[in-house]
Amino acid sequence: QVQLVESGGGLVQSGGSLRLSCAASGRTFSNYAMAWFRQAPGKEREFVAAINRDGGSTFYTDSVKGRFTISGDNAKNTVFLQMNSLKPEDTAVYYCAAENTGFPSRHWRQYDYWGQGTHVTVSS
Numbered sequence: 001q002v003q004l005v006e007s008g009g010g011l012v013q014s015g016g017s018l019r020l021s022c023a024a025s026g027r028t029f030s031n032y033a034m035a036w037f038r039q040a041p042g043k044e045r046e047f048v049a050a051i052n053r054d055g056g057s058t059f060y061t062d063s064v065k066g067r068f069t070i071s072g073d074n075a076k077n078t079v080f081l082q083m084n085s086l087k088p089e090d091t092a093v094y095y096c097a098a099e100n101t102g103f104p105s106r107h108w109r110q111y112d113y114w115g116q117g118t119h120v121t122v123s124s
Contacts, residue, residue, distance in 0.1 A: 002024055002098050002112075003113075004023070004024050004096045005023045007020070007022075007023070010119075010120070012123070017082070017083060017085075019080060020080065021078055021080055023078050024098065025077065030053055030074045031053060031100065031102060032098040032100055032102060033050060033098070033101070033104035033105075034050065034070075034098055035050035035070075035097045035099065036048040036081045038090075038092035038095065039092055039093050040091060047107070048060070050070065050105070051072050053102035057104075059106070067084050088124045091120060093119050095117045098113040
């Protein structure tokens, strides 16, 4: 089992920045691919970014490329999502997820463990 706890969400003005953190406990963190998804009210859960288990490869949805950066710290069992140049359309609940093959996917059903989510609100 892996337990994931997100933090760092909040209210920010358009153009601002936030850094989300996802702390993992349980099995060896470095065995897992990690990802961030988000879900806005009335919308489906959406892939945001992912990182493979050795941190060598990252993947982003087109709408956040150049603005968001995913990174991991295996020593601290933590994955981060640095979000810059935030827009109102980034408003959502952001979820951290872990996938136990170590190979990230853009499909939320491929992920085995989820955090409880952290709210991000971007005001215009």
